[in-house]
Structure formats: structure tokens, C-alpha cells
Amino acid sequence: MKTLLIIGIGAGHPEHITVQAARALGRVDVFFLLDKGEHKGKLNALRRDILERHTTPGAYRVVEVLQPERPAGSDYRASVDVLNTRKRAVFEQLLDDEVADGECAGVLVWGDPSLYDSTLRIVEAIAADGVRALDYEVFPGVTSVQALTAAHRITLNSIAGAVQITTGRRLAAGMPDGVDTVVVMLDAQDGFLALLGENLDIYWGAYVGTVDEVLLSGRLDDVAKMIVQARQEARRRHGWIMDSYLLRRRT
Ligand SMILES: C[S@@+](CC[C@H](N)C(=O)[O-])C[C@H]1O[C@@H](n2cnc3c(N)ncnc32)[C@H](O)[C@@H]1O
Known part of the structure; x- marks a missing residue:
């Protein structure tokens, strides 16, 4: 054996x-x-x-x-x-x-x-x-999800709320019904741009937990452009990117 x-x-x-x-x-x-x-x-x-x-x-x-x-x-x-x-x-x-x-x-x-x-x-x-x-x-x-929430000092779920973990590919279909928090991994395409105007907060992190960690957060409509630029810059500098983000409906 x-x-x-x-x-x-x-x-x-x-x-x-x-x-x-x-x-x-x-x-x-x-x-x-x-x-x-x-x-x-x-x-x-x-x-x-x-x-x-x-x-x-x-x-x-x-x-x-x-x-x-x-x-x-x-x-x-x-x-x-x-x-x-x-x-x-x-x-x-x-x-x-x-x-x-x-x-x-x-x-x-x-x-x-x-x-x-x-x-x-x-x-x-x-x-x-x-x-x-x-x-x-x-x-x-x-997990990288736990590393991300700790880095942003946030909870994964809102009180009694449901959470969905999904991929950038799937996010193209829109914010899923019945959840107020979505964690997105494996996103090669800035999938969050499809959700502009939906009244969401975003907590984004690249290389979380490493010396190269980059964090950005705020109202999605306000920071989306900054995140797109940060992702491009990270790809340029490191040759690849490892990032994820949490989206939450604003109350
Ligand atoms: C194939 S999955 C593996 C996930 C891993 N098993 C975990 O528990 O986190 C790879 C994806 O995890 C996320 N990821 C992994 N490490 C990360 C980190 N340090 N910072 C941000 N996202 C990370 C990214 O979305 C990446 O595309």
C-alpha cells in the first residue's frame, strides 16, 4: 500500500x-x-x-x-x-x-x-x-477567499446572507439571484465590468498574502477602472496575475 x-x-x-x-x-x-x-x-x-x-x-x-x-x-x-x-x-x-x-x-x-x-x-x-x-x-x-477577507478586514457573508463562490466566466451572466455576496476567482477578463450600475461594493486583491499583495476596494462603479489598470500593471510587472474579489450588494 x-x-x-x-x-x-x-x-x-x-x-x-x-x-x-x-x-x-x-x-x-x-x-x-x-x-x-x-x-x-x-x-x-x-x-x-x-x-x-x-x-x-x-x-x-x-x-x-x-x-x-x-x-x-x-x-x-x-x-x-x-x-x-x-x-x-x-x-x-x-x-x-x-x-x-x-x-x-x-x-x-x-x-x-x-x-x-x-x-x-x-x-x-x-x-x-x-x-x-x-x-x-x-x-x-x-483558502485565497479567507486570505482576501482577512486582508480587507471584512466578513465573508452579511448577517444571515447567502454567499456564492464563482468564476469570472460565470459572472458574465450577471449577479446571481438570492445572494448578496459573490466571491469571484479565476477571472481572466475583468468580469466585474459587466456589473457596473448594480449598486455593489468590491473588495479586490492580487497576490494576497505575498510580498506583492495589492488591495483595492470601494463602490464598484467608482473603483472598477482603477482595478482594471492595477490588473494590467500587475500583469506587466509579474508576467501573470493571481487575483480574486468579493462583490457585495450595498444596503
Ligand atoms: C485554481 S484556483 C485555486 C484556489 C485555491 N485552491 C484556494 O484555496 O484558494 C486559483 C485562483 O485562486 C485565486 N487565488 C489563489 N491564490 C490567490 C492569492 N494569493 N491572491 C488572490 N487570489 C488568489 C485566484 O482567483 C486564482 O485564479
């Missing part, structure tokens, strides 16, 4: 890792570090920083692999399915080639494994197909 620990490490701040997760790191014989390419070297730097802080040097091996890319194409769902099939093949190969029977492998997941991350779905499928004897455990981490 091989064991895989899926460990949430927080979304940028090296101290946003739980005591339980930090202890789990100490059980791991081999870490799989899935490299996201040159622009995102800082994400891997955080992973390495976390390993250095919480593990004993020489007590484990590290295997770095380049994470497969999502193929281009207009059908987003289909391209994600292809990506996950590729990721599954990578995980299977790592488990077969790099982990001995009785050993424990670890994968460090950005934020928390339950939120917009496919690792759990992939590992569940690998464990279920019966090809190899695999057990797995999940360790929660601080």
Missing part, C-alpha cells in the same frame, strides 16, 4: 498553513512538486519555503515535474477534461516510479484542496480504479 497526503498550504502567505498540515509534511518520504512554468516560479518558491520551514533537511526526496497545460480551445469544459486526464497520467507515473510500497508521498496544494482544484478528483479516480493499492488523506489549508 502507498499513501498520498494532499496538503493544503495556504494561498501565498507562508504562515497560512495549519499545524496539522505542517505535521503531515513530516510524514512524507517523497514530495511531488508540480511546476507551473517560469512565470509562476514564485508559487514554487513558496512551496520550497514551506518545506524548509517545516521539515528536516535530508528526510525526504523531492520530485519536480512540469504540470501539463490546459489545451487552447473555445470549449472550456472539454479542455479542462483533457488537462485532468494529462494530470492523472502524471500522478500515476509518479506513484508508480517514485514511491516504494509502504512509503508516503505528498502533494502541496495551493490554498485548500476543496476549492477550484482538481487534485482530489484525480486522486480519488486513481484510488478507485484498483490498479494500485493507494490510500490518501486530505489536510485543509487557508
Whole structure:
């Protein structure tokens, strides 16, 4: 039997890792570090920083692999399915080639494994197909949503209010019915611009928890332009952007 620990490490701040997760790191014989390419070297730097802080040097091996890319194409769902099939093949190969029977492998997941991350779905499928004897455990981490609300010193929900977490793509359909708070992740297109005039506040953050953190907030109609510019500037400076925002109906 091989064991895989899926460990949430927080979304940028090296101290946003739980005591339980930090202890789990100490059980791991081999870490799989899935490299996201040159622009995102800082994400891997955080992973390495976390390993250095919480593990004993020489007590484990590290295997770095380049994470497969999502193929281009207009059908987003289909391209994600292809990506996950590729990721599954990578995980299977790592488990077969790099982990001995009785050993424990670890994968460090950005934020928390339950939120917009496919690792759990992939590992569940690998464990279920019966090809190899695999057990797995999940360790929660601080999500980028929690990092964002803490950075802005706000609550996630209004009193007794409902919250929806969604993607930039879905926001194009408008503010969902029945909720007064929406958290938007994975927005490549300034999706908030579709909601101008809807009497909303926005709390936006890029690289939250890291040394590059940028925060902006205010009435959406007043600050939207500033956020568009800040996003462009961040992309220019870093080559990529990692941001999210919370929209709340004004009372
Ligand atoms: C694939 S999802 C992973 C989410 C992660 N599992 C979590 O728990 O936060 C990536 C998206 O999370 C958001 N995100 C992750 N880290 C962030 C950070 N430090 N600051 C702002 N947004 C972040 C961005 O919207 C990004 O597009």
C-alpha cells in the first residue's frame, strides 16, 4: 500500500498553513512538486519555503515535474477534461516510479484542496480504479477567499446572507439571484465590468498574502477602472496575475 497526503498550504502567505498540515509534511518520504512554468516560479518558491520551514533537511526526496497545460480551445469544459486526464497520467507515473510500497508521498496544494482544484478528483479516480493499492488523506489549508477577507478586514457573508463562490466566466451572466455576496476567482477578463450600475461594493486583491499583495476596494462603479489598470500593471510587472474579489450588494 502507498499513501498520498494532499496538503493544503495556504494561498501565498507562508504562515497560512495549519499545524496539522505542517505535521503531515513530516510524514512524507517523497514530495511531488508540480511546476507551473517560469512565470509562476514564485508559487514554487513558496512551496520550497514551506518545506524548509517545516521539515528536516535530508528526510525526504523531492520530485519536480512540469504540470501539463490546459489545451487552447473555445470549449472550456472539454479542455479542462483533457488537462485532468494529462494530470492523472502524471500522478500515476509518479506513484508508480517514485514511491516504494509502504512509503508516503505528498502533494502541496495551493490554498485548500476543496476549492477550484482538481487534485482530489484525480486522486480519488486513481484510488478507485484498483490498479494500485493507494490510500490518501486530505489536510485543509487557508483558502485565497479567507486570505482576501482577512486582508480587507471584512466578513465573508452579511448577517444571515447567502454567499456564492464563482468564476469570472460565470459572472458574465450577471449577479446571481438570492445572494448578496459573490466571491469571484479565476477571472481572466475583468468580469466585474459587466456589473457596473448594480449598486455593489468590491473588495479586490492580487497576490494576497505575498510580498506583492495589492488591495483595492470601494463602490464598484467608482473603483472598477482603477482595478482594471492595477490588473494590467500587475500583469506587466509579474508576467501573470493571481487575483480574486468579493462583490457585495450595498444596503
Ligand atoms: C485554481 S484556483 C485555486 C484556489 C485555491 N485552491 C484556494 O484555496 O484558494 C486559483 C485562483 O485562486 C485565486 N487565488 C489563489 N491564490 C490567490 C492569492 N494569493 N491572491 C488572490 N487570489 C488568489 C485566484 O482567483 C486564482 O485564479
